[in-house]
Amino acid sequence: MSIEVRVPTLGESVTEATVATWFKKPGDTVAADEMLCELETDKVTVEVPSPGAGVLAEIVVPEGQTVAAGGLLAMLDEQGAKAAAASSAPDRSTEPAETGKAQTPRKAKAEETESETSAMSGNNIDVMVPTLGESVTEATVATWFKKVGDAVTQDEMLCELETDKVSVEVPAPASGVLAEILAQEGETVAANARLAIITEGASAGAPAKSGAKPKAGDEPDTPAPEDTSDAHGVKAEDVGSPGAGPEEVKVRDDVEDAPSAKKAMAEAGLKDSEVKGTGRDGRIMKEDVAAAKAAPRPAAAPASAPAASSDPPAPASIPRAPSSAEDAAREERVKMTRLRATIARRLKDAQNTAAMLTTYNEADMKAIMDLRNEYKDAFEKKHKVKLGFMSFFVKACTHALKEVPEVNAEIDGGDVVYKNYVNMGVAVGTPQGLVVPVVRDADQKSFAQIEKEIAELGLRARDGKLTMAEMQGGTFTISNGGVYGSLMSSPILNPPQSGILGMHKIQDRPVVVGGEIVIRPMMYLALSYDHRIVDGKGAVTFLVRVKEALEDPRRLLMDL
CATH class of the missing domain: 2.40.50.100 (RNA polymerase II/Efflux pump adaptor protein, barrel-sandwich hybrid domain)
Known part of the structure; x- marks a missing residue:
């Protein structure tokens, strides 16, 4: 049929x-x-x-x-x-009937071994690529935390995948032994593809069902030498202190460090010999780089005094400029991660597609700072979360978006889609790149709810634990470059959104208030918007409403 x-x-x-x-x-x-x-x-x-x-x-x-x-x-x-x-069912019609005779010792031993192997090996279970999210069709295998033959427990992390949006950890679907790895590190796999095979119920070191044959000359009854490797598969004699010498370098020749660790080492200016790897086979992980950065660096050895000489000093020579080949030898080439490549592509697409324009204003932050200082202790005691500035900005933006709805809209083909809700994207910088988790229905939430959700999403973003659902559906975005010391910038739109607000550093500046020059904590605000849908009047009105709400937070309570 x-x-x-x-x-x-x-x-x-x-x-x-x-x-x-x-x-x-x-x-x-x-x-x-x-x-x-x-x-x-x-x-x-x-x-x-x-x-x-x-x-x-x-x-x-x-x-x-x-x-x-x-x-x-x-x-x-x-x-x-x-x-x-x-056709796959076993044919038992040709099996000899039992004769009742005693089995020979060799045959009994063989059947006993076969029975033990069968009981030990159990069922094979496929490790599949988990759900990657809407529109994500493939991922790259970044790191395997286990090797073939390792014992695994159910829900233990087996490997990490990188997509063009998030990193995804793959847990073990069952307890057993990792019998076979089907997708190696660096390979790209499709959604729902098989990554590995776990033999359920087997014990570590048991022969896998992958068809591997023993090498010629192996004696099955000869006991294997004692394994001195640790839980990560690193032998004690292979691991030395950072910079231990040429022997350690030789051991690490065939070990590929985690991509995130390579990037972190490049940013920190560290060599792999200065970092002690705790991953499998001495693999350097991202947390190892963080530990190396926190550790005190050894002081440079004092230069030895020059030997006394009666010869006159040689004339100073002009240093020779390094050649291109020498420059290349001092460079390091690291493959761009899928997340970084996608960020680059989306930002460039935003510039190529939208008629992007930025308008600026500034806000006096004294009122919010005074209000925050007055109530932050009581707020934290009641709501178990600190009162920051982000909740004020989210509230000010949701208030302004009601008056200027086109900033909260998007273009879909020949239509303009107005959103009667506010899903606020909050840009977060992570070691892997910029991500934008979304606070859904931010216009319906209290200050405490917004602060809690931003704190939780920020922590999950830095740990690489965000799901696709937590980064989709945003209607407007806030980006806080001020945490890095930025005084002024022009943020780039997050498509298909039509507006993004850039926050900046709070800095004391002289301003005129009531005809007098006073020192106030000021912040520059920048609104980038899609001029195809938002006119200049609407953009300026939006930014002015945000400024008014920040300078007088009582307007938020009075809906003014």
Whole structure:
């Protein structure tokens, strides 16, 4: 019996889609609801599940082709699955019947060993790429925390994947032994791809079911030498102090450090010989670099006094400029991470697509600082979170967006989509790059709720634990360059949003208040906006409303 695989409902006004990826090929056995392919529309990415169990008999629409809504994508053969299952069943008709005779010792030993191996090996369980989020179709294997033969427990982290938006940790689906790694570090894998195989119930060091054969000359009954490696697989004799000498360098020749660690070392100006790796086989991890940076650096040895000489000093020579080859030898080339590459692409797309313009103003922060100093202790005691400046800015922006809704809107083709809600994006700098987690329905939340959510999202961002859902759906963004000391900047839009507010450093400056020159804590504000949808009048009005709310927070309570 044949089963048709058709394009599912794509949503209102969407009439066609493009086949992006087929996860199966003709002849593959598929289970009901298993993902067959992925479609792309001009709005979303849609996964197509199998309508039943069977064998993929034919792909009607190959990758890259466009198909109408409800169109035929492929054909499944339901009988094929039954035939495959029947052919894989063991044939016991030719097995000899028991004769009741005693088994020979060799045969008994062989059967006993086979029984033990069978009991020890258990079932093979696939480790799959987890759900990566909407529109994310592939990831790169960044780091394996385990090696083949290691014992793993359920939910223990096996490896880390990098997508163009977030880093994803892959937990073990069951306890057992890591029998085989199918995707090595640096390889790109599709969504729902197999990463590894775990043999459930096996013990560490047990032979994996991956078909590996012992080397010639191995004696199965000869006890293996004692393993002096630690939990990470690093042998004691292979690990020395940082900069231990050429022997350690030789040991680390074939060890690839974590990509995040390479970047951190480059930023800190550290060499790998100055960092003690705690990862597998001495691999340097990001936290090892942080520990090395915090450790006191050894003082440079004092230069030895020059030997006394009766010869006159040589005339000073002009230092020779280094050649290009020498410059290249002092450089380090690190592959750009998927997250950094995506940030670069999206920022450039924003400049190429939007008619971006920035308008500036400044705000006197004295009123907010006085209010914060007066109530911060009581606020923290009651709400168990510190009162910062971000909640005031979020409240001021949500207030201004109600008056100037086009700053909270976006362009979708020939339409302008006005959002009757505010999902506030808060830009956060992380070691991996800039990410923008979203505080949903910020216009409906209190100061305490906003502060708590920003603190939690910021911590998850720095730890690389943000999910795709936590970074999607923003309607407006706030970027605080002031935490790094920025006095003035022009932020770039976060597409498809039409506005972003840049906060900056609070600095005492002389200003005129009531006809007198006084010193006040001032902050420059910058609003970048898409001039295709936001006029200059609307942008200036928005920024003025933010300034007024910051300089007199009582206006927020009075809805003025």
